Each structure stands twice: as C-alpha cells, then as structure tokens.
Amino acid sequence: MNVYRAAAGHVRLLLAVTALGVVVTIAFERQFGHSVIPFVATSILLIVLNFRMGRFMCPRCGSNLFLRKGWAWPWPNKVCSQCGLDLEKP
Ligand SMILES: [Zn+2]
Numbered sequence: 001m002n003v004y005r006a007a008a009g010h011v012r013l014l015l016a017v018t019a020l021g022v023v024v025t026i027a028f029e030r031q032f033g034h035s036v037i038p039f040v041a042t043s044i045l046l047i048v049l050n051f052r053m054g055r056f057m058c059p060r061c062g063s064n065l066f067l068r069k070g071w072a073w074p075w076p077n078k079v080c081s082q083c084g085l086d087l088e089k090p
Helices: 003-032 038-056
Strands: none
Touching: 003 038
C-alpha cells in the first residue's frame, strides 16, 4: 500500500468514527437523556486516532501529506507539496 492510500484510509476511518459517534450519542440521548459520556468517548477516540496523522510523510523529503504550504488540510496530497513526488504510485 502506498502512503497516499494509507492516509486516505486514515481519513475514512476518522469519518466513520465520527458518524458512529454521532449515531451513538443521539441513541444515548434518546434512551437515557445523557449524551455526555458517548460524546466524550468519541472525542477522545478521535484525538487518539489522529496521532497517526504524523506517520503519513513523503518517502523522499519527509513532508507531511496533510500539509500544503504550512496549512493542514482534511484530505492528503496526491503529489508532495514540497518535492513534487507522485504519492499515488506504489
Ligand atoms: Zn516530498
């Protein structure tokens, strides 16, 4: 698996956890009237999962795939913003 696909998979995982967290939080609110516990659990899980973001680096120059000119973006680069390497190729 190349680094771009791994990074895109990471974003999809975060989106899935967010969607699941919303559903569980709403279900808890309707069932028990308290939604704080699933909301906090989802938030902590997302923060912990996001530590993986630092692993997605360009194999040639080490630039993070989520950074473009110093700004963090929600979707990874297909082409390295520093050295121009095609990150989609295996
Ligand atoms: Zn690079």
